[in-house]
Amino acid sequence: MPGPTEITPDNLMRRIGLPDAPRLIDVRIDEDFDAAPALIPGARRQVFSQIEALLPDLAGSPVVVICQKGLKLSQGAAAILRSHGLRAETLAGGAEAWQARGLPMVPVAVLPGVEAGGTLWVTRQRPKIDRIACPWLIRRFVDRDARFLFVAQDQVALVADRFGAIPFDIEDVFWSHRGERCSFDMMLDEFCLHTEALDRMAGVIRAADTNRHDLAPEAAGLLALSVGYSRQYRDDIAQLEATLPLYDSLYRWARDGFEETHDWPNPGRG
Numbered sequence: 604m605p606g607p608t609e610i611t612p613d614n615l616m617r618r619i620g621l622p623d624a625p626r627l628i629d630v631r632i633d634e635d636f637d638a639a640p641a642l643i644p645g646a647r648r649q650v651f652s653q654i655e656a657l658l659p660d661l662a663g664s665p666v667v668v669i670c671q672k673g674l675k676l677s678q679g680a681a682a683i684l685r686s687h688g689l690r691a692e693t694l695a696g697g698a699e700a701w702q703a704r705g706l707p708m709v710p711v712a713v714l715p716g717v718e719a720g721g722t723l724w725v726t727r728q729r730p731k732i733d734r735i736a737c738p739w740l741i742r743r744f745v746d747r748d749a750r751f752l753f754v755a756q757d758q759v760a761l762v763a764d765r766f767g768a769i770p771f772d773i774e775d776v777f778w779s780h781r782g783e784r785c786s787f788d789m790m791l792d793e794f795c796l797h798t799e800a801l802d803r804m805a806g807v808i809r810a811a812d813t814n815r816h817d818l819a820p821e822a823a824g825l826l827a828l829s830v831g832y833s834r835q836y837r838d839d840i841a842q843l844e845a846t847l848p849l850y851d852s853l854y855r856w857a858r859d860g861f862e863e864t865h866d867w868p869n870p871g872r873g
Contacts, residue, residue: 608681609695610667612704619644620743620800620858622851625665628657629718630680631698635671641708643669643694643701644744644796647720654680658687666691673697709745713793714769717746725752725759725768728839731829732812734772736787738843739850744796753839785812800858807853825853 605611618624627646629636636648646669649657654668666689670677677693684691694701702708711718724741726734730753741749754762756773763770771778772786781789787808791797809815810822811829828849836842 605695608678608685608692609673610692611695612701612706615643615667615694615701616706620854622743622848623665624743624747625667625692626661626747627667627669628654628661628680629669629698630654630676631669631671632676635698639698639702639708640712641710641795642718643698644707644709644794645747647746647748648718651676651680654683655687658684658689661689664689667694668692669694669698669701671697672699707796707798709794709796714745720746720748722746722749723752723766723768724749725754725762725766725770726772727756727759728753729833730839730843731833732808732825733786735829735843735846736808736812736850737771737778737790739847740787740790740794740796740801742847743851743854744801745794751840751843753843783809783813785809787812800854803861804853804857807857821856 615625619627624645627643629642629646629648630651631648632651642648651670661684666681666684668677668681668684668691670680670693673693673696677697681691681693696703709717714722716722722741724738734753738749738751752762752766752768759770759773760776762768769778770776773779778790778793779786785808788805791801791805807819807821807825810818811825816822816826829846832842832846832849836845
């Protein structure tokens with residue numbers, strides 16, 4: 604049974620991906636991390652003895668600290684954070700318990716620098732569907748501090764080169780469509796984030812983004828809302844921030860609301 608300041612792997616997994624998810628701080632030593640170089644979705648690394656350096660970034664947020672076994676390093680770091688007034692828990696059993704449950708982990712090799720957070724991405728301006736869904740996935744499951752640039756299509760590659768940004772959802776780049784599958788699909792592949800909920804969500808996004816509404820009846824609604832949002836905003840960043848809650852709702856539908864139907868009018872009434 605977890606202690607009063609611990610959270611189990613299954614309970615933490617239920618919170619990851621939500622807009623109010625805790626900040627995840629991985630304080631494993633290099634030896635342990637290098638033996639399995641992957642992060643719990645959304646986590647960033649920090650040297651345990653320098654945990655106080657994160658105080659400005661963590662203020663006001665719940666925190667879960669992760670070490671290899673959930674013992675001295677995470678418990679000590681979490682206690683230090685609590686001494687500064689933060690709500691800090693530890694992952695019961697640490698990374699070993701998470702891996703033993705077969706829960707997803709993001710390999711750091713696929714995205715250099717992700718362990719430090721603050722990755723920079725660039726894509727075409729006037730985003731719809733895939734170019735909103737991918738930032739949502741990155742912010743919720745990979746790097747919550749990621750930033751996104753939207754520029755003219757013919758400038759994406761040049762901006763990526765000059766500003767050190769990662770291009771996505773354009774032709775001839777790594778993070779893009781593959782065959783009939785869209786960029787959101789390939790990010791699930793590369794980040795090893797295939798879960799039942801995210802796969803169900805991906806089906807709707809793929810159907811809407813590739814204009815194959817026969818693949819998922821929800822796709823037409825997603826397209827309509829995406830077009831509506833794009834007509835409301837001239838500023839792409841403002842549109843992104845406004846639209847992220849739409850994908851939060853789609854995720855909750857895909858996770859635990861997909862079997863619910865509307866029951867009005869009541870077919871049992873004569």
